[in-house]
Amino acid sequence: MRYPSGHLPGLSKGIHLGIRVSSSHLILGHHLQDSNERQGQDSGPGQSTWSDTPQTCYAWSRCSPWSRCSRELQLSAELQAATLKGRRAWCGGVFRDLVVNTRQYLEHVRGSKAGSQGKVVKLFANHFRVTSCPQWIAYKYNIDYMPDIENGDVRESLLFQHEALFGKCHIFDGNSLLLPCALPKSKTELVSHFKDQLVKVTIEFSSELTPTSPDRLRYYNILFRKILKIMKLRQVGRNYYNKEKAEEIRQHKLEIWPGYVTSILQYENSMTLCADVNHKLLRMETAYDLIMRIREDAKKKGIDVKEQVSKELVGSIVFTKFNNKTYRVDAINWKETPKTIFKKSDGTKITFMEYYKKMIYLFSRLEVSDTVNSYVTVLKKHDSSNTQMVVCVLSSDRKEMYDGIKKYLCVNCPIPSQCVVARTLDKPQTLMTIATKIAQQMNCKMGGALWKVQTGLQNAMFIGIDCFHDIVNRRKSIAGFVASVNEDLTEWFSQCIIQESGQELVNGLRACLQEALKLWYERNSLLPYSIIVYRDGVGDGQLQALIDYEIPQIVSSLKSIFNSQNFKLTFIVVKKRINTRFFVESQGRLQNPLPGTVVDVELTRREWYDFFIVSQSVKDGTVTPTHYNVIHDTVRLSPDTVQCLTYRLCHMYYNLPGVIRVPAPCHYAHKLAYLVGQSIHEEPHHSLSNRLFYL
Incomplete structure (x- = not known):
């Protein structure tokens, strides 16, 4: 259930510190239906059919709505969970982005975007x-x-021993205090008691904050999250949930907790609260239950318990009920036991058994039946230089089997491959449909094209970049780089960059750009006039880094490649994880907007050249729009052009006959980075770079 208008349940109209949440109001947006129908494929059931006239949509929405991804909503949660050093270093990524004004450098949209x-x-x-x-x-x-x-x-407790000094109306984030009135002195030194120790607490004036100050917005979010606590919602990870309203699905051993995602930010003309419902899905099976289940299976199947447990648990998120916190399992230490003694933060020593009050069992190694090796052995026997495609029919969807085959065929013996689970072919009524989809996918992986669209731009290269963290080596991340190498966008160059933690992405981008442009030149006998980059995988707080470092380095690399030739570059940041939702009223009910709906006023920021597009049609639930922010644009794309262009590219993903949420180059880059980070953990062989082998 969503609350698109009116008041949030359980929330009073007025709140402290001079802010008030009021009922919603109407805003502008717009709707696109593009004239550029896919060439080579008819629109089937569930697909959008484009009209002859391009349409942009101005949408009206209740109360200037658009929101950022959930990271911006985690303010008080992170402040409470972080150490002091972490608190001082962290100042809220989303608020760093808010003060970045990119539109001021884009002359063609200064008047209107x-x-x-x-x-x-x-x-x-x-x-x-x-x-x-x-x-x-x-x-x-x-x-x-x-x-x-x-x-x-403890910091809060020590400060609040002196609450009589600053009053009950305040917001404390663990490192700073916000008050509605100034204290008598700019610097006050106090003494608090902690156990048998005296602690000096210094309160020193920092600054005055106006109602629209980005720093003040941070405190508004902290205050609102405290309201969620007052409503007796429990914090789990980043958001708050109502455990009392939890529902159990016993047959699947699942429990669902309803909750809210909220954020307060400044938009085009006003400050708004974005509120969306959110659900936490919890497995009722514990890690211990999983280990016991694997142990029983090991007796029957002769598998290695340690290896299987590691595959199931490492990289997963576990939830501890005693403190409502989530943790990621990075590794399993098989050398330690429940009786191993460790040192607590206060210096005392205790066993794991005493600490958790429960037993953890470790198991001995069993004999391994390595089915991956048997597949690879067969592949080696039948491999030849004439092999264009390998199809593997797998007995199950076991991840280790898929990973092993893909690693061999992407790294050691580079051949496009298609893995099919046998049971998907066991349904006669859907066999022809499934076979057709498999054949289409194989065609794409071997360099074929299923359809095309006209972008409206001549001699333009489109690039998609996305990042993914390796699930085995958490210190490494993988950037997928995909670039079109012909005008029809039916041929693509693909390469991944594996980088260590803290390493700049653009160091690898330079080589990718050179290879992509070299291939473009070979196919077209000239270099592209304009380059359009869709950059996904950008975290909150990284906008300034893109402007200061990544874009200048890309420009520098392009200058060295193009020599004295002119080139144009557009750089668009793509955000999928946002909480804003749009609705259209029909016959007294709220429904999802039509695909092609665009919102580029009110919901956006005046400092950015940004817009939202609802590109998909969904049957269940609410559709999620995608946010686009043009931060560099020497191509000088008009709002109508960039919006229509972006929507058209959402139709160019060959793995789905419908429309996807993001432009195709973006999703291709995601698929490449995901395959490398999830399965092969190495850079694919360069001979596959001109194939969509990762679909």
Whole structure:
């Protein structure tokens, strides 16, 4: 259930510190239906059929709605969970992005960034206006402790021993204090008691914050999350959930906790609260249950228990009920036992058994029946230089079997391959449909094309970049780089960059650009006039780094490649993980907007050349729009052009006959990075770089 308008259940109209959440209002957006129908494929059931006239949509929505991905919503959670050092280093990635003004450098959209074509439609969104007293000033104070205290709860307790000094109306984030009134002194030193120790607490004035200050927005979010606590919602990871309303699905050993995702941010003309429902899906099976189940299976199948447990648990997220926290399993230490003694943070020593009050069992190694080796052995026997495609019919969807085959065929013996689980071919009523889809996928992997669209740009190369973290080596990340090498966007160059933690992505991008442009030149006998980059995988707080480092380095690399020739570059940041939802009213009910709906006013930021597109049609639930932010544009794409272009590219993903959420080069880059990070953990052989082998 969603709450697209009105008040959030359980939330009072007025809240402290001069802000108020009011009912929603209407905003503008717009709707695209493109004239560029796919060439080579008819529109089938469930696919959009484009009209002859391109349409941009101005949408009306309740209360300036658009929101960022969930990281921005985690403010108080991270502040409470982080150590003191982490708290001081972290200042909220989303708020660092808010002060980055990229539109000021784009002359062609300084006056207006809204499209002008198409039909105006009326939309609603899950945003609520937040108003603040326009002249009201808040006062920020830095809080220091001597000796240093890392625990956030202890820091709060020590400060609140002096609550009579600053009053009950305040917001504390673990490192700074926000007050509605100034304290008598700019610097106050106090003494608090912690156990048998005296701690000096220093409260020092930092700055005055206006109602629209990005730093003040951070405190608004902290305050609102405290309201969720008052509503008795439990914090799990980044969000808050209602355990009392949990539902069990016993036959699948699952439990579902309902909750909320919220954020308060400044948008085009006003500050709004974005609120969306969210559910935490929990397996009722514990890690111990899983280990016991694998142990029983090992007796029957003769598999290695340690290896199988590691494959099942490493990389997974576990939830501990005693503190409502989630942890990622990075490794399993088989050398230690429940009786192993470790040192706690206070210096005392204790066994794991005493600490957790439960037993953990480890098991001995069993004999291995390595079916992956048997597949590889057969492949080696039948491999030849004339082999164009390998099809493997697998007995099960076991990950280790798939990974082993893909690694061999992507690294050691580079041949495009197709893995099919045998049971998918056991249904006569769907066999022809499945066989057709498999044949289409194989065709693409061998260099074939299923359809094409006209982009409207001449001699333009399209690039997609996405990042994925390796599930085995957490210190490494994989960047997928995909570039079109012909005008029809039916041929692609693909390469991945495996980088260590902290290594700059652009060091590898230079080589990728050179190879992609070399291949383009071989196919077209000239270099592209313009290059359009869709950059996915950008975390909150990284916008300035893209502007200061990544884009200049790309420009520098292109200058060295093009020599004195002119080239144009557009760089677009793509965000999929956002919480804004749009609705259209039909016959008194709220429904999803039509594919091609664009929102480029009110919901956006005045400092950015940004817009939303709803590109998909979904049968169940609410459709999720995608946010696009043009941060560099020497091609000088008009709003209508970049919006239509982006929507057309969402139709060019060959693995799906419908429309996807992001432009095809973006999703191709994701698929490449995902395959490398999930399965092969090495850079694929260079001979596969001109094939979509990762579909």
